[in-house]
Amino acid sequence: MFRIGQGFDVHQLTEGRPLIIGGIEIPYEKGLLGHSDADVLLHTVADACLGAIGEGDIGRHFPDTDPEFKDADSAKLLEHVWQLVKDKGYELVNADCTIIAQKPKMAPYVGQMRERIAELLETSIENINVKATTTEKLGFTGRGEGIASQVAVLLQKKN
Ligand SMILES: Nc1ccn([C@@H]2O[C@H](COP(=O)(O)O)[C@@H](O)[C@H]2O)c(=O)n1
Numbered sequence: 001m002f003r004i005g006q007g008f009d010v011h012q013l014t015e016g017r018p019l020i021i022g023g024i025e026i027p028y029e030k031g032l033l034g035h036s037d038a039d040v041l042l043h044t045v046a047d048a049c050l051g052a053i054g055e056g057d058i059g060r061h062f063p064d065t066d067p068e069f070k071d072a073d074s075a076k077l078l079e080h081v082w083q084l085v086k087d088k089g090y091e092l093v094n095a096d097c098t099i100i101a102q103k104p105k106m107a108p109y110v111g112q113m114r115e116r117i118a119e120l121l122e123t124s125i126e127n128i129n130v131k132a133t134t135t136e137k138l139g140f141t142g143r144g145e146g147i148a149s150q151v152a153v154l155l156q157k158k159n
């Protein structure tokens with residue numbers, strides 16, 4: 001049996017924060033704002049996985065009012081979500097991720113992101129695609145006010 005999930009997330013860019021996307025710290029003059037480390041891509045992967053198993057969203061599992069998750073490492077949050085997926089008897093078929101950012105260039109970091117996400121979802125790198133697009137300077141992403149991401153995952157029940 002197969003289950004599909006999709007996720008979408010946005011975080012604001014601000015000065016004085018590290019830029020962490022896909023579990024990788026990217027050198028840049030700004031970082032993403034959030035209650036956690038604000039890793040927009042790992043949040044989106046987590047939301048897509050939760051969607052696939054019908055378990056709501058990360059805000060339900062890790063409320064941004066809970067001090068336990070202040071500055072949380074989003075990799076730890078995704079590990080927790082992935083355990084829920086495994087508890088329901090599923091494994092990953094593939095994940096397709098899109099980062100929407102005018103700047104910085106993501107291409108040099110996409111390989112490392114794929115490796116990290118593959119590690120967290122206990123799969124091989126071939127099953128994880130990460131791509132990036134600008135919005136041609138249009139909208140909040142185009143103005144560099146924030147970064148968004150979209151992720152689709154497909155899960156299958158283990159034999
Ligand atoms: N933050 C980004 C945005 C885009 N890329 C790469 O550039 C290519 C062209 O982007 P367009 O928005 O003009 O289509 C895109 O396909 C990515 O390979 C990037 O690395 N980082």
Ligand SMILES: C[C@@]1(CO)OP(=O)(O)OP(=O)(O)OC[C@H]1O
Nearest residue numbers: 034035036038059062063064069
């Ligand atoms: C991850 C959590 C929890 O620390 O906080 P944020 O980093 O603000 O992220 P968001 O995607 O807004 O929602 C989920 C939150 O509950």
